[in-house]
Amino acid sequence: MLKNVFVLALIVVLTLPGCTMEKKEKEQGYTARDELLGTEIIINIKNSKEAPGACDDIFERIKQIQGKMTVHNIESEIAILNANAGVKKVSLSQDTYNVLQEALTLSSLTGGAFDPTVGPLVKLWGFDSKNFGVPTDKEIQDKLNLVDYRQLQIEKSRDTFMAMLPRDGQAVDLGGIAKGYAGDEAKRILLSHGIKQGIINLGGNIVAVGTKEGGSAWRVGIQNPLAPRGTFLGILQLKDKAVVTSGGYERYFYENGNRYHHIIDPQTGFPSESDLLSVTIIANQSLMSDALSTGVFVMGLYKGLELMEELEGVEAIFVTRDKKVFITSGIRDIFQLIDGDFSYEQYK
Template identity: 35%
Template structure:
């Protein structure tokens, strides 16, 4: 009799243990992510947190577990996201070419403080300019952050569809040339009058990296940062699987994808002519300008998507590779460690670097 009771007790214990395990596993899997979006950096920015480290509970704390048994409340994630979104505002006031209160605006208009003939830059501004100059040199000037005198002539957002006259473009072209920027630490000077800096092709990637850095410092273990074409992940999904990120189909709705990739802790950045453009007299004009002509590139490419460890590198490379064209762009990617890319040409064909892996 005692033996039967022991067996019965053992069976009941195993069943209870099984249901407890299933309960907690299901709860973990069903935990809802916390997400917020806002219009910043001239695009829709979305930060989604999937998993946070649990706060260390003090002995005198009241039990703040929610129904899923998690110490960290939803408001913790919301507060972290709010602060992450504010970082976008902070960096826009440094890197924006058009905000009168920004550091780059002051640099381009000659109102930044100077010392011994050099403009004095903040640490963040100097770091991003250095990154931009690196990719300008790497591309042989096909991508050039000193395109600002020319890019300021073009307006792809107002809907006015104005093509600058050739004489003005030629005049401003004479002020373009990354080789004529001298950067020493946080000091910068232009070797020619009328020069300016345009960081639009690298700023969002840099900001995404800074947002990720902040999220990790706050104990975020799993998240997706989406800065409108720049996607950066923190870790992997809570179930241990990678995030599946869709690659937008050019000239289609943002929800329509042409392919997808699986990433964990890394970045996906796309640059393309479909992002900002207008059509006039049957001709399409887009925002990726050729420093050699002052007009939009016409090299048969529609978009370039780069997979990299850091988003700033993906940003710089995607624009540099677009500027270089399909053949030279692919060559550059193959020479860059831990980096892959997909190119889409005007005929809709997709071209991949050797290690690029897509999942649909």
Template identity: 35%
Template sequence: MKKWFAAVLLAALVLTGCGPKQPEAHEAQLFAMDTLMSLRIWGDEVLVTQTEDTLRSLEALLSATSEDSDIARLNRDGTAELQPQTADLLQQALDCATRTGGAFDPTVYPLVCLWGFPSGKYHVPTEAELTGALAHTGPQHLQLNGAVAALDAGCSVDLGGIAKGYAAERCAHQLEETGAQAAMLSLGGNVQTVDSKPDGTAWQVGIADPNDPSSAIAVVRFTGSKALVTSGDYQRYFEQDGVRYHHILDPQTGRPVQNGLRSVTILADSGTLADGLSTALFVMGLERATEFWRASSDFEAVFITEDGMIYATEGAAPLLTDCTFTELKR
């Protein structure tokens, strides 16, 4: 759930800089999956329309709040035969839950609703309410057999923590297959690139300053097809009685994560992986997340802490500019 300002910030960074005149890029903006999306595609103009159509169709399948979606039917009926894309993403979400030891959990929707984030009717739960909701969360409550999914009674699924990454990745593959020269898709805090910029310069993606999200605290510069996804406590929150409550919930406690992190940015080849891990590593906290990265080989990360410190894994460090940071080594 990344707010519109992230898309605006990222688009602004991409469009800055000098250099040779580029071939014409076609641009569009749309609001889908609860965020403002910006598309910039080099190639036939029809590719923009096709990408928009794909994003709309995936939203219709994956939204937990649209009553005709696959996910809404599963949550309502307890079982559903899913479209191939939904089943594919649900399996990847379960795989991410297993890999991260439950730090990413696609079944936290009862908790998300309890806090009022989908409706905007915010509520700080009592301990009894949290205990009741936690009894209906956990990947063990979700079964997937091919295209048929089933949920235990009282449980529900929300793919909001991974769906935009999946959508961006599918659109990128579609653009590659249909002849796009290059593209940058900015779906809120999710960025997906296709190939390198036609003028040969690097892609430039800003990481939002948690204290001033309309500006960048650092810039990541890279070439080629990559996904860069940020999860932060500033993206969606409410305040009550002087206390700030953000939307990234710890699946173990049911409460907003409080571990000293403000944001986690993941750089990976897969948008789906980057999206899921950005949430999971935020939940883990810096120390555990760093150990998780050291045991992995398919992503890099940038962490921003409450005291304004920036930590970059050794694969991300050479790409990070316009900031001071500490490099994390294997």
């Protein structure tokens, strides 16, 4: 009799996986997408009553950010700031002020490798429009003189926020940071709706909110910079982190057989020619990941790695032109290299 009870119990336990499988099937996720900030934004959260409203609020908020910070609309705050360069101070919303302030902090942290006043060069190369082309050296020198984040003045007093570009022709471009800010705002809105888990993809910038159902880490693939989009060279396991990857493979054009990518080095005026194919930054804030991925890509491997090891709470993955992968010490246990074409290297 005892034996029979044991067998029965065993059978019950063995058949359990069948039941849990069905349950998993029913727990469908909720996905929302939209095209904003020049890219595709995809939100993946658990299906709930709150889900559609939260996603609508997020897209509405990102539209608002886009309206304030884009250079493609002459009525945006940044366009007005640029139009008044060398003329006068302009007033800003707190949003734009905050982003400019963060941008200046990160500019000085990267020694100007990230610089929001790179606008004139971005325009000259045509990366803000479809009229791209290689400028002459003279043109580059002229615009290079206008690029210097230390000249951008911002000030606040009580509830007024102002900024000014002191010289005619200077221009701010928040292309390397606005998406990051939007990611942080998207996360804040999810949490304010009581949604504590989800993953938001803003054109490749990933904001992993909380954990997966059941508490395990999100698995985020890191793009192989030499293969089509969607091919990853390794996997990061993350809880509550923002990941941004920058590389010359994202946007570029060809002229006379040469390839020119969109990450302009604010010190040379040319697309950055570092030893890197891509940099991935993992931080708590998506804004920080976004700006640092651009800045550190421009800084190159050695300077970049040193800065990343120094900074608290920030980790990085570097992929070099000779297919070596360097990672900071804090992610040894959560990053897994899976593409055999690439190999780990230690930097001393």
